[in-house]
Amino acid sequence: MAVVLILVLIVVGSVLFHVLSPWWWTPIASNWTYIDSTLVITFWITGIVFVAVVSFMAYCVFRFRHKPGNKAHYEPENRRLELLLGGGTALGVAAMLAPGLIVWNQFITVPADAASVEVVSQQWLWSFRLPGADGKLGRAETRDVTPENPLGLDKNDASGLDDVIIEGGELHLPIGKPVHILLRSVDVLHDFYVPEFRAKMDMIPGMITYFWFTPTRTGTFEILCAELCGVGHPQMRGTVVVDEDADYQTWLGQQQTFTQLTASSEALPPAN
């Protein structure tokens, strides 16, 4: 009987823990509320299945535990029941998969008006690059990385000269405007992760990866690295600030362009 009691306690305890847990997701700061909704649908469906299966098991142990003289029923198969359960499961799975795939399609389709922002990672530092007045990011290559040119911009590409470079500092984003985050790494795998934005993506040396989102509330958010990148992994932090448009423009005006940075490179401390 202890077994039955404990199985029931596990069901009740798990549900109570879920309802009362103070550990829940961070308040969202991006447009990806659909991700949260899909997650909630998944919690409901899986929660119901968990409660049903474990409760059924508890009932079986209670009702059919061995007593002298008991004999088990002999029934090798029940085709109808098996098909019914399989079919029901397939429906439940479809109910989770369909919304998931629809939202995934939105997730990977970047709106045409999204502003490009490049994030460049290295052990163990975040840097950022914004397009200059021409609205375009210039070409960049890991091969071109030098202490004076830490992001490896191609000096022969005119569209890169006015790019705004922020090395190891804060990234600011204007509220309500979709951003296309372009991710690049110069050494190992990293992952640009801001829990409040819900989105994240690995950064791979030799490739440009991306995701997009629209910031929906102002504030200061912590950037973490979510892909093991060596011993400094937990210390690889950065800050992203979502501003009202006016504040954003003020901040943008204070940043250095690639041309300014190259000119003043002697005055800067060497990149690590």
Added chain:
Amino acid sequence: MVEIPSGSIPSGSAGAIPSAEVEDVELYHPHSWWTKYVFSQDAKIIAVQYSITAIAIGLVALVLSWLMRIQLAFPGYFAFIDADHYYQFITMHGMIMVIYLLTALFLGGFGNYLIPLMVGARDMVFPYANMLSYWIYLLAVLILAAGFFAPGGPSGAGWTLYPPQSVLSGTPGGKDWGILLMLSSLIVFIIGFTMGGLNYVVTVLQGRARGMTLMRMPLTVWGIFTATVMALLAFPALFVACVMMMFDRLLGTSFFMPAIVEMGTQLQHGGGSPILFQHLFWFFGHPEVYIVALPAFGIVSDLISTHARKNIFGYRMMVWAIVIIGALSFVVWAHHMYVSGMNPAFGFFFATTTLIIAVPTAIKVYNWVLTLWRGDIHLTLPMLFALAFIVTFVNGGLTGLFLGNVVVDVPLSDTMFVVAHFHMVMGVAPILVIFGAIYHWYPKVTGRMLNDVLGHIHFWITFLGTYAIFFPMHYLGLLGVPRRYFEMGETAFVPPSAHTLNIFITVMALIVGVGQMVFLFNLVWSLFRGRESGGNPWRATTLEWQTPQTPPAHGNWGKDLPVVYRWAYDYSVPGAAEDFIPQNVPSGGGVTREVHA
């Protein structure tokens, strides 16, 4: 799957069939202590050797997990746990548990012991290769453990060994011996496993007793057999990945290495793809999950059936579910890579295949609990562990539906949610089956029962303790706490209560760890003081319980091989005198209803 004709016995034929006789002289009995107990070619001895080695190295991994948990709950308490050591601990813990404990114990341990006995063979079909398989496995374990003593220590790249970091200086062992020993050990392991694996497959296909059709095999054999076929197909991907990474590290090739600036220095690599490694790794790594899970599925089916005195519900569906899960598991690997930066369009395909695999898996769960329905449930230790397995596996399997559904995975990937999920589903769940299986088959291996009181203490600590560790851990991940963090530090979105939870988890982990010492003590104590079990203490139907001696002698069956007349699940057959009819009892001993293949 090809149905192999197995003799000329029509299903359900009446009357005894003369058994195939073998002259004793042809059995190649060992002649000395060395060939009997050390360089043994007897699958049963090899099984014990595999099991002891796997449990020994598994204990190292258990201790490593305590150290990690202590660091997470009480950062800085032990000065020697610095970031380097922490990452070495997680790497070795993960690799040991997945490969050197779970894979080796299920296939090398249970596979060796149970396959020949359950299919009615005298031994594996290639006993010499089988012996080599163990010794090569032992060599692999020693190479791996040598990492602890090598300059720079073992690799700290995480068990996934993702390049480029795994071979660079920012990772412990990257430029030292650590990664080289890790890769060498894996390569050696795969060579040894292939020798054993081919044995298991050929023995199941060619070594079955007369009458043992494929659709009469116990699900344990089906699980181990399918897992072995998968392992033979999946491990080569890891093998080549290891060789390629070794070339990158030693010979300056660039399979996985693009142009890289490491700490300000341009490296002499270019053009390689780190993501190629991830594809190779997970092409192995996902089937690996089922290489561990399928033997557990098979074994737990037999535990439930035997101890509920009831045939496994839906046997044929169970067999097909195992085969279908095995096949599907080769087309789901990139669900480990949704946020890896691969072409995001792959997400549609892999999310769909991944969620489809939930259907045959769910059917297995339904059939386990339906086997309990109207059963005669004996709450023995194997049954308790089987029940605990179902709870844990259902929990871990359901959270897989979060991570498999591509867009839901995005916020959860690389968080503690993932750690909680895979520990539930492929850590704790299979381990619970292993414990249940040891309590179940220990009497056959030793002739003695494990102590029941110690067993119950071990069961409750392990079951409730692991649930208390991993269930709340999901919520840390939901909150956004990333995995593989040596210390969380000051992070605005992580409240102090999360730290309290971390301490709770660590305390539970230490308690569960101590609980395992009770089990180890029981294993040794019962060997000498356990109650004598007799040949078939659980009154089970399968062939291993019908051997003339317990523990079975070399050659298993004495002069006559068994002949099989029925499936493995004739429990509580209406009209039969007993509530079980062994597979080798001819028809007529009771009314038998056959499940025809």
